[in-house]
Amino acid sequence: MKIHEYQAKELFRKFQIPVPEGGPAFTVDEALNVADRLGAYPVVVKAQIHAGGRGKGGGVKLAASRDEVKTLAENMLGMTLVTHQTGPQGKQVNKLLIEQGLNIQKELYLSLLPDRATAKIAIIASEAGGMDIEAVAAEQPEKII
Structure with a gap:
């Protein structure tokens, strides 16, 4: 079974494992609603596909404003994301994760x-x-x- 990052984070929350606030978005309007609910910028807009290397492939971006969230969501939803794990055919992005942008102290x-x-x-x-x-x-x- 493969799950997306947003689904894994929902499971973490269920078991009280701390993760950044955020939520999934399947449309541009939903992406804006999640960003509005978070209430502060920057937010991170993350393509949700079953493959690694999303950041290096252009599928993880910081948005400093609501307008940037809109532009990124418009560009990412429906795009074909090519990473080292997808092969040259890539995978179509149909879901996004919108979450708080945080200062990272340590990445594991x-x-x-x-x-x-x-x-x-x-x-x-x-x-x-x-x-x-x-x-x-x-x-x-x-x-x-």
Whole structure:
């Protein structure tokens, strides 16, 4: 089963794990409504597809105003986002996550994925953050547990 970031964060909230405030948007109007509800800028506009590398592919942007949220949502919804995990065909963006822009003190990486060889769940974690986790794994494997 694959879930989007916004769905994972809803699960985290359910179990009182702190995450930035925000919510999903399937239309430009919904993106504006979520940004209005947050009440402060910047906000982050994140494409929701089942693939990593969204930030590097242009699918994660900061918006400093309501007008920027509108422009970003108009541009992202319906676009084909190409990342290193999608292949050249990319994936169409039909959902966005709009959330608070926060000052990041420390970025961590955590992934749970099926290990088909053992038929168990593998947990991968790193204090080196997530934007370049593949590079961390290749260049500093000791930082991956």
